Amino acid sequence: MVASHLPDAVQGPGRVDVVLNVNGATHVVRIEPRVSLLDCLRDHMNLTGAKKGCNQGACGACTVWVDKRRVVACLTLAIACEGREVTTIEGMAENGSLHPMQKAFLSEDALQCGYCTPGQIMSAVALLAEGHAGSDAEIGEWMSGNICRCAAYPNIRTAIRDVRDGVGGVGRAAG
């Protein structure tokens, strides 16, 4: 065992340097270990695409990917993401061109106020990769962690179908 090394591994409660890989870029932030990934992104890295809707893991507005899996960033500690690959809505467009899911959300009007939209899109793209978009009922079930209070739900399902089926000029399937 490495008990003799344990004191070095203890970080906090004061501020510590945390190294994060976000959207392919390496960031060093000096934060307290209690800072959530969501607050780290928004307040310490000026990446405000992930939204704070409840800070309790109930609304999904803060959905991002950690190692390609969708997580709620408000219930994830930033420090626990060291050595992992974090992807946010800011990393979805490639070379200035929108991801097909972003295009589909626009053309199907799958958004109104837009506040839940980044989380919806992060979930929607992951959902296709997970293979959970077989039917409207399946899409509805697996998108139910992302609340849209404007209730654009039917249009969100349509946008996901469009991308799944490669229709509506939204191009390649994601995943």
Add this chain to the structure above:
Amino acid sequence: MSTAIGRPLDRVDGHAKVTGAGRYSAEVALPGLAHAVLVTSRVPSGRVELLDTYDAERAEGVLAVLHHLNLPKGGSVPPLLPSLFGAAASGQTFFPMQDEVIHYAGQHLALVVAETLDQAEHAARLVRVTYQETASVTTVEQGRDRAYEPERIFAGFMPGRTTRGDVAAALDRAQVTVENTYHCAANHHNPIECSATTAVWEGDRLTLYDGTQGPNATLHTVAELLNVMPSHIRVVTDYVGGSFGCKAMIWDHPALAALAARAVHRPVRLALSREQMFSSVGHREEQEQRLTLGADRDGRLTAIRHHKLSPTSHFDDWAEPSLSVASQMYACPNYEGVYSLIKANTMTPTFTRCPGEASGMFVMETAMDELAEKLDLDPLELRLRNYAETEPTTGHPWSSKGLRDCYRRGAELARWSERDPRPGAVRDGNWLLGWGMASSAYPVTPPGGPQRARARIFADGSAVVQSSFADFGTGSATAMTQVAADGLGLPLERVRVQYGDSDLPNTAAAVGSAGAGMVSAAVHIAATALRDQLIAQAVADERSPLHGADPRQVVVGDGRMALRDRPGTGETYAELLQRSFMADAEALGTWNPPGMDTPYGTMTFGAQFAQVAVDAELGLCRVRQLIGVFDPGRVLNRKTAHSQLMGGMLWGMSHALLEGTIMGPDGRWANTSLGEYLVPVNADAPDVLIETIETTDTVVNPLGVKGVGEVGMVGTAAAIANAIWHATGRRHHRLPITVEDLL
């Protein structure tokens, strides 16, 4: 000649929303930004005995702890006035942290300001409050015996009691009556973006980044609260993460953010938590309604008696106007409507999507269904027999009414004539199936003062149109781009609309489904004024091919002015401006709305149909389809308008089956999270079929826009409740209708 208006244009702010680039009011990056966190009351009534800030003030990073003993006093609380009037619009006539008295649980008691959000949140937990608690009243049941009849409600705009004819006599003579008591739970708006304000002082000038339905409402309210000149305040509202009424009036947090920023000499962000959203920005009040309908054997209504009882705050006589639209829906000679209130330990209730229309029409349309059942009449036929050809409360003609067409088309889409009228007649396995319908209507209310926009065209023929309104998801920025393009005669891609800033030409808050109508009026007038100004310049210019032409014979398309009957003769705006050495030209458009006393009934109407499936053993209710046909006047953008109507209908479904804030025995809201306050998730939302019937309306505003923001919700709950009766044979008079009710 309209080419852009009506088209299903994608949202102009959509790119910023799907990329996460749009900055909401808690996302503005500012150097030196400090964070404020509220400490709130845990008891509903009493006094603060001791507020101990010793530990909080000494916690790391803390800059200030503000409370009733040290908060700098400024101006005064303005009266409660709906923000549609364009003036100060305080959500309640109470400002916290002025003394030690506690009026409701969740009341703001202290504000902790620190370097980082984590430090502020931590220090807020270190503030120790001890209370001297007194007995409280927070529900209809607790306050029933101390109810009173207010002279006026709703900021004084509505009488507490309205009568016409002789209801008692008519009910005595009625051949059929239906009488029931109904109960609707309290509701909270719960937009996904919690309210937030970021405040920045530069000397004696204040900039507020505020999530609001009305930047000018924030400006005027904060000006009065802080006793700062309106000219020294600017409110910026680039993006708003939903409102549904909780950002329609102005609460204390924008002013508190400004006071905190002044105290610490730094920019301050104050963002409410989800839990604080339940006791900081108003709610739809719990309410009991009692409705008696009297009719003859043919189903013609002879009497309506409609009473409402609801709690309000200690400060204001507020009830959402649940009796209004229900009294305007059907022709009926005898009417009595009475509001009763209870002074309770809650905030002042406020506008919540369909404020009053949804609750009142749930009651009216459920009762109409029961009347149809009693008379063995088709529910749709009963509504047609009571169709109001004129506005029932005044006798005025309608400015437009397409309701008959809505009923006809909705019935077609729902295949209503094929419905077996007997309840419980159709099954799909274990599911009992039912169809129900209801009428919808929502008033078209003019704003309280002139609405303005400015149109500016540049020498290259591109234009910017400016107006102060906020787009909080309605699609107004997109629709106004279309209105501006048509007014100017420019292609869409050459027009940009700038909005969400109180420094731009004045508009009232976009509330009460009035935003599209009033802002489109100002934008249309500004755009066409600039167009006419340039045409006048061209026909007066010897060097113009249009010189000497009758301006009325000049038309504009694609940025080119030409003679109506000789399209080859003309020139572009760009040619005219460049030749005249003009870098730009601009015009201000002002729309003076018709007064409240315009002799017309003005409403958007609709017909709504719902299909539900109720599990015979488990009591689960699934809404399988919603259908709505509406007559919103002119539709500015078919795509965004349908989204608004769809959202409204799903709000109605939520009102019917899910939403209710529960008051705990301790006088605090008990389910203050999105885990416990139920709102629909994707799997709850059925497909929604929407059609609009475009009626011409020359009364309401220049483009004849009646509005779509709320009417979609009005009839949904009753259509669902009536469908549940059709599926199960049981009536429900309480919202939400839960599994327990259906078992």
